Amino acid sequence: MQERKLQGQRNLHPHLDKFRKLCGGKKSYFAAAVCIITLTSMVTISYLRLQRLSLLPKIIQEGSKCRGEIANNTITALRGNKTFIIAPYFDDRESKVTRVIGIVHHEDVKELYCWFCCQPHGQIYVSKSKIDVHSDRFGFPYGAADIVCLEPQNCDPTYVSIHWSPHGNIDQLPRFEIKNRKAETFSVDFTVCISAMFGNYNNVLQFIQSVEMYKILGVQKVVIYKNSCSQLMEKVLKFYMEEGTVEIIPWPINSHLKVSSKWHFTQDGTHIGYYGQITALNDCVYRNMQRSKFVVLNDADEIILPLKHPDWKTMMSSLQEQNPGTGVFLFENHIFPETISTHTFNISSWNTVPGINILQHVHREPDRKEVINPKKMIIDPRQVVQTSVHSVLRAYGNSVSVPVDVALIYHCRMPLQGNLPRESLIRDTTLWRYNSSLIMNVNKVLYQTVL
Numbered sequence: 001m002q003e004r005k006l007q008g009q010r011n012l013h014p015h016l017d018k019f020r021k022l023c024g025g026k027k028s029y030f031a032a033a034v035c036i037i038t039l040t041s042m043v044t045i046s047y048l049r050l051q052r053l054s055l056l057p058k059i060i061q062e063g064s065k066c067r068g069e070i071a072n073n074t075i076t077a078l079r080g081n082k083t084f085i086i087a088p089y090f091d092d093r094e095s096k097v098t099r100v101i102g103i104v105h106h107e108d109v110k111e112l113y114c115w116f117c118c119q120p121h122g123q124i125y126v127s128k129s130k131i132d133v134h135s136d137r138f139g140f141p142y143g144a145a146d147i148v149c150l151e152p153q154n155c156d157p158t159y160v161s162i163h164w165s166p167h168g169n170i171d172q173l174p175r176f177e178i179k180n181r182k183a184e185t186f187s188v189d190f191t192v193c194i195s196a197m198f199g200n201y202n203n204v205l206q207f208i209q210s211v212e213m214y215k216i217l218g219v220q221k222v223v224i225y226k227n228s229c230s231q232l233m234e235k236v237l238k239f240y241m242e243e244g245t246v247e248i249i250p251w252p253i254n255s256h257l258k259v260s261s262k263w264h265f266t267q268d269g270t271h272i273g274y275y276g277q278i279t280a281l282n283d284c285v286y287r288n289m290q291r292s293k294f295v296v297l298n299d300a301d302e303i304i305l306p307l308k309h310p311d312w313k314t315m316m317s318s319l320q321e322q323n324p325g326t327g328v329f330l331f332e333n334h335i336f337p338e339t340i341s342t343h344t345f346n347i348s349s350w351n352t353v354p355g356i357n358i359l360q361h362v363h364r365e366p367d368r369k370e371v372i373n374p375k376k377m378i379i380d381p382r383q384v385v386q387t388s389v390h391s392v393l394r395a396y397g398n399s400v401s402v403p404v405d406v407a408l409i410y411h412c413r414m415p416l417q418g419n420l421p422r423e424s425l426i427r428d429t430t431l432w433r434y435n436s437s438l439i440m441n442v443n444k445v446l447y448q449t450v451l
Contacts, residue, residue, distance in 0.1 A: 057116065057125035057152045058166075066117035068161055071174040074250050075103075081164045082108050082142075084256055086279060088160050089286040090151075090180045093382075093396070098160050098178055100147035101283045103257070103276060106133045107141070114149035115161040115170050125152045126166045134278060136388040139265030142257060142272040144279040146386065156181065184290045188220035190312055190378075191292035193284035194300050196251060196275035198227035199261065204236055204450065205355030205442075206301060206412065211240060212441040213303050214296075216434055218312045221292065224300075225251040225280040232354065232450065239449045249287075251280060263389070281387055289381040297387065298376040303358075303410045304331050305430050315407060316378065319400070327383025327397025330375040330390075334408050335365045337415035340422055345435065349443075353450055358412045359435060363425035365417045375401065376409055 076085045082105035091099040098114055109131060116125040127149040137143035151157060158181060161173035192214055201207075211222055222240070226248050229237070240246035253259055253276045260270035263277075272279075281297055288295050294316060298304065309315035319329055338356050345359035367373065374390045385394035392399060410431060 057114075057127040057150055059123050059125055065122055066119065066159060066175060067171040068159075068173045068175040070159070071176050075253060075256055076174060076176070077256055078162060078164070081112075083112065083147075083162070083164075085147075085162055085174075085176060086283045087287070088176050088178045089289070090178050091148075091286075093385075096151045096153070098149050098151055098157075099286070100129075100149070100160070100162060100176070101279065101286060102145050102147050102162075103142055103272065103279050104131065104133060104145045104147075105141055106137060106143050109145075111164060112147055113163050113166045114147075115163055115173060116149075116152055116155075116157040117159060117161075117170065117175075118152055118155035118157055123152075123155070124170055125155075125157075127151070128166070129162075132386075134282075134386055134388070135393055136278060138263055138273050140260070140271060140273045144276075144282055144386075146282075180286065180290050186293045187291045189293045190214075190217075190219040190296060191221040191223060191284075191288045191294070192219050192296045192298065193281060193288070194222065194224045194298070195277045195280035195284065196227060196253075197224055197229055197300070198251075198259075198275045200228050200230055201233055201300075202230035203301070203355040204230075204232055205350060205353040205357055207233070207355065208236060208442055208445050209358050209438065210300050210303055211245065212438055212445065213434065215245065215441070216311070216437055217304075217306070219296070221245065221247060221288075223247045223249060223284050223288065225249045225284070227251045227253065227275055230354075235449050236445070239445065249280075249283075251275070278388055281389065285379070285381045285384055285387055292381065294378050295381045296376075296378050297389075298409065299411075301356075301411060301413050302333070302376060303431075304376070304378065304407055305410045306407045307404075307430060308406050312378070319402065319406075323398070323400045325398055326400045327380040327395055328392050328399040329378045330399060330401045331377070331407055331409050332373045332375055332401070332404050333411050334373065334404075334428075335416050336361045336363065336410055336412045336428075337365065337418075337425070338412055339415055339418070340425060345439070347439070349446070349451060353446060356412055358410070359431065359438070361412045362427060362429045362431060363422065364428050365415065365420065366424065366426055368417070 084103040086101040088098050088100040091097050112129045112131055114127045114129055129147045129149045132146040134144040158178055159175040160178055161170055161175050163173055222245055224246060237246055257271040259275045260273050263274045285295055306315040338361055340363045341360040350357055383395050383397035384392050
């Protein structure tokens with residue numbers, strides 16, 4: 001390491017000689033400014049070169065076998081380090097790195113190292129990570145983080161261990177399988193990511209209606225990060241898992257941290273917001289990066305409703321054609337208050353099922369001039385580096401807001417403008433275009449699970 005630093009310093013000396021020749025005799029202010037900028041650039045380039053050298057993997061052991069226990073939990077706490085590992089993913093979009101999705105304390109976690117075991121020769125490489133805490137932490141002490149490590153050039157490791165030190169015994173560290181190592185062809189067009197099902201979730205009817213609407217619109221997979229739900233909801237989830245529609249990711253985050261059911265910090269001693277929703281969403285993006293053409297980031301009470309197209313596939317084909325190079329499509333959220341209902345589609349057999357019947361809620365709140373409607377997204381996951389809830393934080397492609405006459409989010413929940421009289425709401429029956437298929441499909445699920 002010391003030799004590399006000295007080499008970096010030697011590499012800087014020719015630049016300094018050029019600087020002296022260029023700037024030694026110059027007296028004008030303009031020349032002085034040019035010289036200062038030149039020197040700053042030289043120092044910056046040399047610093048970045050040294051920084052990259054410090055991140056390069058180094059062999060610390062040879063002739064070893066990877067014996068550490070393989071971690072199988074969704075959330076793994078590193079011993080005493082205020083760091084929680086979700087999963088590592090291979091990412092070669094910029095350089096050959098392992099990107100570990102995790103949760104860290106934004107101040108207390110200063111250094112982490114990736115330990116790679118390269119078989120069959122058994123070299124152990126250690127690579128210092130870059131810890132990138134996502135900017136949307138909303139004041140909580142813990143936040144989603146990318147722990148990014150350069151991989152060894154001469155091997156493609158299948159497992160990685162994360163440690164607070166470059167020294168130690170790799171056999172005592174848990175090993176995590178590096179996902180996305182092998183390129184795959186897309187197995188589905190659309191995957192919906194629903195983060196953090198919590199609070200003994202029991203909105204059974206609306207959940208079934210949402211999933212059946214997703215399927216009508218072209219979704220093949222729904223990924224749910226499940227913290228807790230009712231026994232009745234468990235039966236429904238079991239049905240959808242056996243059908244192949246739903247994939248459940250266990251999400252016991254409250255076993256590790258004090259979680260908040262709010263999105264912003266309120267000085268109440270909690271550690272992370274909204275059951276770690278942002279971390280779950282980022283994991284879902286990478287989990288589906290190679291198997292789904294599009295990933296949809298929304299909640300279980302939200303449906304992106306196309307107004308000009310029959311389904312998402314035709315809508316996205318049109319949007320991509322109109323917006324080449326775009327990887328993120330943002331859809332405006334509109335509230336359909338669950339407190340305002342119509343007698344149409346009052347289906348008696350559904351009245352015994354807990355939850356909301358969305359077909360009876362077709363009045364939406366008007367826009368407010370002083371309030372920007374939040375958005376949810378359909379993304380090309382291969383163009384996204386980091387996401388938040390209502391926008392992406394880092395991406396390679398462009399982001400486009402989809403006009404509300406093309407599509408909007410149907411969001412049936414408690415009102416935000418609760419004092420508005422019914423006549424001030426906008427009657428919007430777009431959902432009813434799908435009523436025949438939706439009723440038939442929901443009934444099939446209910447008769448096999450609940451009724």
